[in-house]
Amino acid sequence: MIEALGRASGKVILLGEHAVVYGAPALAAGIERGARARATRAPGGARASALRLGDREHGAAPAEGDVARAFAALLEALPGAGPVRVEAESDLPPGGGLGSSAALGVAIARAVAALARAQAEAGAPGAFTAAAEVAAAAAWERVFHGNPSGIDTAAAARGGCFRFTRAHGATPLAPRDDLWLCVGSTGVPSSTRSMVELVAKLFERKPTLAETSIAGIAALVENAALAIEAGDAIGLGRLMDLNQMLLAGMFVSTEAIETLCRLAREAGALGAKLTGAGGGGSVIALLAPPPPGGAAATPNGAAGRVLAAWRDAGYSGFVTRVKAGAATAAPEEQA
Template sequence: MEVRVPLKVILSGEHAVVYGHPAVAAAVDMWTEVSAEPHDTTVISTRYFGFEAGIRVKRTEDGRWTVASEDLLDEFSYLVEAVKEAERMGADPDAKIEIRCEGPPGSGLGTSASVICGILVALLGLSGVEPDRDEIRRAVRNVEKRVQGRASWTDATVVTLGGVVKVKGDDVERLGEGIPGHVLVCYSGTPGPTARALRLVERLREEIPAIVDGVMEEIGNVAEGVSEAVIEGDASKMGSLMNVNHGLLSALGVSTRELDEIVNVARNCGALGAKVTGAGTGGCAIALFEDRETAERCAATLEAIGYEAWVVRTVSDGYRT
């Protein structure tokens, strides 16, 4: 059983979406591929961008799942929880699972949600179970929430449904199949684990709640504007709003020196807008360009100073089998 799942970029609304405000995100043509075949136990091997590892997962008589070491269990927590969720949904978890992901882990590109989705669909399909996409979406979010403590519906929605969507709580509005302009994705070289970034913002909110809530509300307003720009096909408006969104995310403390450098280089290259994408504290930034040629030149500039960059296209559908 083989499954192909897109990664995603958040165009606007990070962090605020966790507190009930909207976010806008798009599926892009960077992929996770998951294959599963019957086996006598659960074996998972992964090959991410710059990261390769494997584990053998076993269940004890009392139903607990064990791996070679607790350190590995922490590293593979999303994967193990996805296998457990698939079993709860009716799948036989004993399988050899191979994962290949084009995005770096902790990149803000939805790699965790994409991998979870791939494992769920592959194991369920191998067992002849065919849940609908909304069931998969909810299961992906359940796994993210168990591992992270908090999780919005954004990543789970985009990797299962594809296209460009606005998410607010559990409500989903499909905005279209693509966005105006061309998107560049650039990796800062440092992962930004979602759980860590969420805790950072949560602590800041405990310290200065009124200020942080005000920032969250403004991020939500920006996301509403971005959704309008997508519908209107207005790349200039969308870029301006992305710039504002980056400033607000910086105020929450989730940007870094490297992410700010990527944003500034992209703007100097002619980007209409640029920002952190995803939880931040590492991971990726994105930039919007009017034409692909300028975006490609900017990618080359960023690579010349040591970053990895890609010009991506939006994709209209979610996971594929």
């Protein structure tokens, strides 16, 4: 039996969330946690595709719910790929602001497309490009988020660090040094769609706030890109703190987010902010890089202090790394 595997990265937005919806740039990066999928042909005689996600199985019928509608939209964007059976799993909490749905969409699309290519090599019709995989994952994302910016799908597909605008998509950004982050969870799921709508209503009522917030965040993003390329971790941390202040002024921060940020800074983080839509979800805290000569080591002391401070306050978190150098896409795998 031919089977194919796909994987994809989760993501953090380093700076620029919400402003990116209005055409401003944002900086994002794939993280080491993500999603995996395995695709096989549906059993003999089966005419319908199926997706097993965790302990639940979904068809590709729109009437069965959002996951089924998203799976149907993904398969529709890969015509001729079905019927398939897909098993998928994610290391990322749904609603955590870490791109869980996009990572699943990209992993599933890659597995289905890789299966079609394997079958084409075996004499069956069907082959899909990497661009077709991303388009299929974007169709999946639209079911959950309406009109997403595309930044989550870009991060899931390419990994690494990049600058993103809605007009021009992703442009690779090469960090001089590894970026070490603690990622903390508020424990409260966040809805990207509802938070984007909240900001849209706020900006409609207060156009001056919209103009100054978007311009301010855009300036922070451009300076942060320079800091990342120059290896200026202290400068990057300060810019993250300023971005958090602007996001709080847009009413997308919460008491839990502010607490996580404060605890991280008090424990030695260089900067901290929400990542994603806000209203819950996750926080990122930038750690000082390991000392020279310890390139293979993690900043265990700083990370341990931040995670301990969060744990003592009832929050959970983990450490992740954005590797130095240009972005590289996570390839699909075939077994």
